[in-house]
Amino acid sequence: MLELRKENFFISNTFKISLVGIIFFLTFFHLYSLYIYPRHEVISQEILLGVVLTLLGYLWIQELRDRYRLQEIAQTLVRARQELERAEVNAITTLVLSEEAKDPYMRGHSKRVTRCAMEIAKEVGLDEDELKVIERAGLLHDLGKIGISDTILHKPDKLTPDEWIIIKKHPRRAVEILEPLSFLDKEKDLICHHHERFDGKGYPDGIKGEAIPLGSRILSVADSFDAMNSERAYRKPIPEEKIVQELKDVSGSQLDPAIVNNFLELLKRKPSLWERT
Numbered sequence: 001m002l003e004l005r006k007e008n009f010f011i012s013n014t015f016k017i018s019l020v021g022i023i024f025f026l027t028f029f030h031l032y033s034l035y036i037y038p039r040h041e042v043i044s045q046e047i048l049l050g051v052v053l054t055l056l057g058y059l060w061i062q063e064l065r066d067r068y069r070l071q072e073i074a075q076t077l078v079r080a081r082q083e084l085e086r087a088e089v090n091a092i093t094t095l096v097l098s099e100e101a102k103d104p105y106m107r108g109h110s111k112r113v114t115r116c117a118m119e120i121a122k123e124v125g126l127d128e129d130e131l132k133v134i135e136r137a138g139l140l141h142d143l144g145k146i147g148i149s150d151t152i153l154h155k156p157d158k159l160t161p162d163e164w165i166i167i168k169k170h171p172r173r174a175v176e177i178l179e180p181l182s183f184l185d186k187e188k189d190l191i192c193h194h195h196e197r198f199d200g201k202g203y204p205d206g207i208k209g210e211a212i213p214l215g216s217r218i219l220s221v222a223d224s225f226d227a228m229n230s231e232r233a234y235r236k237p238i239p240e241e242k243i244v245q246e247l248k249d250v251s252g253s254q255l256d257p258a259i260v261n262n263f264l265e266l267l268k269r270k271p272s273l274w275e276r277t
């Protein structure tokens, strides 16, 4: 965190102006005395030059030191801001994970979705900054479910049309909750569209194809995979071959076919992605 140490304070502009004033005054006084007494030196030229150079040197060193301190403070502020952002995201993530932990069938869902989404994102060549956005969006993608009653969230039977209306509000609800955190604008966009379908029949906006942000299409594949790969109150985990087949079946309709292909290749290379812990 930023420490306001005594040596962090800068010399004031008034002090700098005073030094320039002294230099100016000495020079003016010397020239004026030469004008009045052309045969006598009131101040020797060597002494005057020495004093002026010393003062200028002092000013120059102070300027350099101030500039260095300013850079140091700017870097400290950036680090402090990043720490604050991390703390805010961690607090909200803890809230999401503790909500999930109430339901044995959903426990760890957001972490598993994030793990798969990150692997896919690396596979499609996203850079470090984009990976960070995917990671945060993955952990927070179901934040909007907080506040929805457990009887709807954990309902073992089919949801009624009214209950579906409530469930479908959760992507926008997450964006509303995150609204004050402007540093999460990219994450909000991915979260908002993680239930869009590639064919445009998803929600909340019904956008299709590449109009859906790439990160949302990645999250959608990871989310669907984890939903199938997890046990539910009303069914046992689906066998691996069936999940692979289901992913192929919905490729191009629900999910982005290119990302599904990437993910199926990943699953062959990294069987640990099947782990439910």
Ligand SMILES: [Fe+2]
Binding pocket: 141, 142, 170, 194, 195
């Ligand atoms: Fe969701």
